Amino acid sequence: MFKYQNIEFEYLNHDCFKIKWDNKVLYTDPYEISVLEKADYITVSHNHFDHLSLNDIKKVAKPETVIVASKNCEGNIKTVNVKEIKYLRPGESVEYAMLKFTATPAYNINKFRAPGQPFHPKQYEGVGFIIQLGDVRIYHAGDTDNIPEILSYTPIDVALLPVSGTYVMTADEAVEMVKMIKPKVAIPMHYGAIVGNRSNAESFKEKASKYCEVVILK
Numbered sequence: 001m002f003k004y005q006n007i008e009f010e011y012l013n014h015d016c017f018k019i020k021w022d023n024k025v026l027y028t029d030p031y032e033i034s035v036l037e038k039a040d041y042i043t044v045s046h047n048h049f050d051h052l053s054l055n056d057i058k059k060v061a062k063p064e065t066v067i068v069a070s071k072n073c074e075g076n077i078k079t080v081n082v083k084e085i086k087y088l089r090p091g092e093s094v095e096y097a098m099l100k101f102t103a104t105p106a107y108n109i110n111k112f113r114a115p116g117q118p119f120h121p122k123q124y125e126g127v128g129f130i131i132q133l134g135d136v137r138i139y140h141a142g143d144t145d146n147i148p149e150i151l152s153y154t155p156i157d158v159a160l161l162p163v164s165g166t167y168v169m170t171a172d173e174a175v176e177m178v179k180m181i182k183p184k185v186a187i188p189m190h191y192g193a194i195v196g197n198r199s200n201a202e203s204f205k206e207k208a209s210k211y212c213e214v215v216i217l218k
Contacts, residue, residue: 002215004158004185005136011217014050014193015142017160021133024099028129028140028160030056032193038062041099044069045106045142046126047076050194054080068094068101070127089125090149098134103127104153106144111167119167120144130156139183143168143190146177159183163204164196171204178208185213 002009010018015029018037026041027033029051039060044052044067052073057080061067065082071089078085086094088103095101106128108118120126120143128142130153139156146169161177162168168190169177178186186208188201198216205214 002185002187002217007133007136007138007158009158009187009215009217011187011189015045015140015160015162015189016056017140017187017189019131019138025060026131027060029142030060032056033059035060039065041065041096042067043101043129043131043140044073044077045128045140046070046120046124047073048143051143052076066096068129070103070125072125088127090127100130100132102130102132102153104130104139104142105147105149106142107147108143108167109145109147111145111165139181141169141177141189145169146173146180150177150181154181156181156183157185159186160189161186161204162190163188163200164191165200166195171200172207174204175207175211178211183212185215187215187217 008020012033014031017028019026024040028043031053067085071087090105093102106126107122108120129140131138139159161174163171163174188204191200201216208214
């Protein structure tokens with residue numbers, strides 16, 4: 001567990017973090033998790049099975065939960081019994097009291113399933129999220145490469161960045177994003193489940209620590 005001001009970060013699996021503050025709980029992209037503390041908020045970055053897992057969403061959802069998801073998730077989670085589901089396209093925002101979600105672009109530049117066919121095309125409209133809690137800005141990147149648009153979403157206090165390559169940034173590419181967006185803290189993700197392993201996180205930490213604090217969460 002890592003604490004930034006009054007916000008606690010726990011890394012659960014793949015792109016899933018449990019973020020807790022003031023007795024509120026948020027899960028990002030819950031996937032193959034066993035934690036049973038219920039969610040006040042859930043974010044879903046896109047509709048691939050390892051990010052939109054209905055089974056895992058139902059594990060942590062309650063009738064009062066709010067889900068904020070990319071527009072391409074609409075057909076998959078509309079039947080979940082929660083208070084509200086808000087779908088966002090890149091650039092759109094929604095606010096709840098002191099909490100604001102802004103969807104950022106998330107797409108591949110140089111990761112292809114076939115020539116000319118990226119795993120996450122820009123037009124697919126997968127997203128990352130700027131999660132703003134008071135004046136703290138958290139960036140959950142989703143499945144993305146180091147894209148130029150993210151500069152317009154700075155400043156960023158805590159950056160949760162994929163590092164495994166194949167479908168997302170490599171560790172070295174994530175270091176380049178850190179150099180660009182200059183977060184105060186960076187936490188690697190997207191390793192150990194579908195692709196990648198802890199060595200990707202260690203490589204990222206070794207190189208990115210020159211530019212900001214880097215925390216690897218178990």
